[in-house]
Amino acid sequence: MAAITPKSVALENKPVRSESQWETVLRRFARHRMAMISLFILVIIFGLSIFAPIITPFPRDQIDQSRRFFQPLTINPETGEMHWFGTDHLGRDYYTRLLYAARVSLTVAVTSTLLSTLIGLTLGMLAGYFGGWVDMIISRTLEFVATFPLLVILLILVAVLLDNENLIPIPGFVLNIIMAITSVDRIDNARVIAVVILTIALLFWTGTARLMRGMVLSVREQPFIESSRALGGSNLRIMTRHVFPNAFPPIIVDFTLGLNGILVLESSLSFLGFGIQDPIPTWGNMLNFAQSYAFQHPWMTLVAGLPILLTSLAINYVGDGLRDALDPKMKI
Amino acid sequence: MLASIVSYGLLYLAPGGPLLALQQQQQGGADRVTADDIARIKARFELDLYVPVRFMRWFVGLPKGSLTIGGQTFFADWEVGCAQEATSLTMLIYPDGREVLVQPGGCINPVTLAELADRRNTNGILFGDFGLSQQILRDRPVGELIESRLPYTLVLMGVSTLLTLLIAIPIGIYSAVRQYSIFDNIATGLAFIGTSLPTFFFGIILIIVFAVYFKDWGLPYLPPGGATANRDYIIPFFGLTEFRIDAGSFTDHILHFIMPCLVLTFVSIAAWSRFIRSSMLEVLRQDYVRTARAKGVRERLVILKHAFRNALIPFITLVASILPTLVAGAAITESVFNWPGLGRLLIDALNRSDYTVALALLYITLVLQLVGYLISDILYTVADPRIRLS
Numbered sequence: 155m156a157a158i159t160p161k162s163v164a165l166e167n168k169p170v171r172s173e174s175q176w177e178t179v180l181r182r183f184a185r186h187r188m189a190m191i192s193l194f195i196l197v198i199i200f201g202l203s204i205f206a207p208i209i210t211p212f213p214r215d216q217i218d219q220s221r222r223f224f225q226p227l228t229i230n231p232e233t234g235e236m237h238w239f240g241t242d243h244l245g246r247d248y249y250t251r252l253l254y255a256a257r258v259s260l261t262v263a264v265t266s267t268l269l270s271t272l273i274g275l276t277l278g279m280l281a282g283y284f285g286g287w288v289d290m291i292i293s294r295t296l297e298f299v300a301t302f303p304l305l306v307i308l309l310i311l312v313a314v315l316l317d318n319e320n321l322i323p324i325p326g327f328v329l330n331i332i333m334a335i336t337s338v339d340r341i342d343n344a345r346v347i348a349v350v351i352l353t354i355a356l357l358f359w360t361g362t363a364r365l366m367r368g369m370v371l372s373v374r375e376q377p378f379i380e381s382s383r384a385l386g387g388s389n390l391r392i393m394t395r396h397v398f399p400n401a402f403p404p405i406i407v408d409f410t411l412g413l414n415g416i417l418v419l420e421s422s423l424s425f426l427g428f429g430i431q432d433p434i435p436t437w438g439n440m441l442n443f444a445q446s447y448a449f450q451h452p453w454m455t456l457v458a459g460l461p462i463l464l465t466s467l468a469i470n471y472v473g474d475g476l477r478d479a480l481d482p483k484m485k486i
Numbered sequence: 487m488l489a490s491i492v493s494y495g496l497l498y499l500a501p502g503g504p505l506l507a508l509q510q511q512q513q514g515g516a517d518r519v520t521a522d523d524i525a526r527i528k529a530r531f532e533l534d535l536y537v538p539v540r541f542m543r544w545f546v547g548l549p550k551g552s553l554t555i556g557g558q559t560f561f562a563d564w565e566v567g568c569a570q571e572a573t574s575l576t577m578l579i580y581p582d583g584r585e586v587l588v589q590p591g592g593c594i595n596p597v598t599l600a601e602l603a604d605r606r607n608t609n610g611i612l613f614g615d616f617g618l619s620q621q622i623l624r625d626r627p628v629g630e631l632i633e634s635r636l637p638y639t640l641v642l643m644g645v646s647t648l649l650t651l652l653i654a655i656p657i658g659i660y661s662a663v664r665q666y667s668i669f670d671n672i673a674t675g676l677a678f679i680g681t682s683l684p685t686f687f688f689g690i691i692l693i694i695v696f697a698v699y700f701k702d703w704g705l706p707y708l709p710p711g712g713a714t715a716n717r718d719y720i721i722p723f724f725g726l727t728e729f730r731i732d733a734g735s736f737t738d739h740i741l742h743f744i745m746p747c748l749v750l751t752f753v754s755i756a757a758w759s760r761f762i763r764s765s766m767l768e769v770l771r772q773d774y775v776r777t778a779r780a781k782g783v784r785e786r787l788v789i790l791k792h793a794f795r796n797a798l799i800p801f802i803t804l805v806a807s808i809l810p811t812l813v814a815g816a817a818i819t820e821s822v823f824n825w826p827g828l829g830r831l832l833i834d835a836l837n838r839s840d841y842t843v844a845l846a847l848l849y850i851t852l853v854l855q856l857v858g859y860l861i862s863d864i865l866y867t868v869a870d871p872r873i874r875l876s
Contacts, residue, residue: 301852301855301856302852303810303811303813303814303851303855305814305817305818306813306814306817306832306847306848306851307848309814309817309832309833309836310836310844310848313836414682418684421684421686422684422685422686422818425684425686425818426817426818426821426833427833427837428836441686441687441690444690445686445690445822448690448693448694448698449698449710452694452698452699455687455690455691455694456691459684459687459690459691462684462687463682463683463684463687466682466683466684467678467679467682469682470678470681470682471678474678
C-alpha cells in the first residue's frame, strides 16, 4: 500500500493552508457578532465570580443595621465606603453578595449540566450503538424519567432530600471541593448544594440521551464504521474514536441550552424558597428577598435579577453562534 | 404505541409508595413529644403500617379492615403494622397467657387488620379520593382544596394558551415566509429575550412598572397581585376621569388577571413562534411547495394550505404537552402574582410539608401527561395519514 502513496511534489513549494474542522468552527463562530460579545460577557461574569474573594470590598455575610437599603452607588456616610450596587435588608453589600451568588449559581449550573450531559452521552451512546435489549432498557428508563414534570418532581425531591439528610450519602471530599469552589463555610450547606446538583442532573439527562441516541443511530450505519469494524476495531474503540467525534457537535449546542435551562431552573428553585437557603447567596434567593421589598425599594429586584437575565441571554447567544458555526449547511 | 402508553402507566405507579413513605416519616418526625403522641401521630399518618399496606391503602384504599363473610371474620389478627418498636429485649405477655421474647427492634405493639376498621379510610387515589389535607386546610379533603383552586388555573392557562396560539402562529408563519426581513429579525430578537427571561424576573419587573411606578405617576395602574382586591379602589385615567373598582367585581378580576396572563403569554409566544417558524421553513423548502407554486397556485394559498398544514404536524406534540403543565406550568408565575391556582397550591403544600396535597397534584400531573401522550398520538394519525397505529 505504501508504494502507491502519491507524493505532492508540486505543492511543496507553496503549501496550501488547510484548516482542521475545529479551526473552521472557530472561524465561523468568531463571525457571529452577538455570540462573541456574549462570550466576552460570560468570561467577565465567570472571572468576577472566580476572583470574588479578592475583588469584593466587604465580607459576604457582614450584617450592619446602620446601612440597610442603601441605593446603588451610595457612599456610606460613616465610613466613606462605596456600595456599588447598594445594600440589602440586613445591610449586606449587594455587589459582594452578587459575586458570591454567581459562584454558587454558576457552580450548580455548570456541574449539573456536565453531569447530566455525561449521563446522557453515555446512555445515549450505549442505547444507539448496541440497540436491542440495551436500547430497550435505556429507552424505557428515559421515557420514565421524562414522564415526570421537571419542576414539580424537582421541588418534591429537593424538599424530601433536604429533610432526610442521610438519604443520599455524599463523600466528604466532594463536599470539601464544593465548599472550596462556592466558598461556603459549613459542610451541611455544601451538602444542600450537592443535593441540588445531583437532583437536577438526574432529571435533566433525558434530552441529551435522546439526541445522542439519534445521532449514534445515524452514524452507526455509515461505511466508515463498517470499515473500522472490518479492520478489527473493538466496540470501545469504534465508539470513542469514530462514533463519538461524529455525533459530538449537536451535543455542544445541547450543552449550552442545558446550561441555560439549569441556570434558570436553579434560580426558580431558590426563588421559590427551596434548595439553597440564605445566608448562602444565590441569584434566585437574592431575588426572592428583593421581591419582598419590591414596593419600597424597586431597584433591589433589578440588581438581583439582571445578572440572571444577562447570563441567560449570553449563554443563549453563544449557543446560537455555536449552532450556526457547527452547521456546515449554514452560510455565515 | 398503545403498549408503550400502558407501560408508562404501570411504571409510574411505583414511585408513589416510597415517596409517600419518606415524606410521611419526615412529617411524623416534626412533632416529637411523648410516646403517646408519637403513637397517635403515627396512626394519623398511618406510619405504623408496613409500607406495602400503607401504599395500597393510599393507592386503592384497601385493606379497610378485617374481612367479614357471612358473619364470620377472617384475618382479624393479621399484623399489618407496628405501633411501637422494642428498644431493648422485652418480654411480651399476651392476654391468653402466652409469653414471647421480643428482640430490640422487634414489635411490641402490633397493629392488626381489625383495627384498621376504626381508622379514617379513603377510597384510594386511583379512584379519585386524594385523602385529607394535613396542613393547609386541616382535615379537609384534598379534592375540595383542588376544586377551589382549579378554576383560577384553568382560566389563566386557558386564556393565555388561546392568546399564544392566536399571536404566535401568525408571527411564526410571517417570519418564515419573510425570512431575514426586519419583521423576522425583530421577532427573533424578542423571542430570544422571551426565552432567556426567567418568568419570575419578568413578573416582578411588570409589578414594579405597572403596579408601583404607574401608581406613583398617577397613571392607570394594575393591582400587584392576588385574584381579587380586599377593598374597593380607584384607578385614575390620565387625569380625565376616575374608575371606581368594586372589590370582587368582574372588572376587578380582569384587572388582576392581566399581568399574570401577560407573563405566561409572552414567554410561550417566544417559544412557540420560533417553533412554528422553523417548522414552516422546513416545509417551505419541500418539493410539493415548489410544485404548488409552479402550477400557479396563489402564494397565499400555498402558504396557508400546502405549507402550514404540514408544518402543524410537529406542532401537535407541543400543544399536547400543555396538558400536564396545567398543574405546575404556571407555578412560578402564580407565586409571583399571588394567584391562587394549583401551581401555588403545590408550592404552599411543599413549603408546609402537606404531602397528601403535593402527591395528589403530582398524581394528577402524571395522569394528564399520559392523556397528553394519548391525545398527541391520536392527533398525529389524524393529521398525518402516513402514520398508522400499530
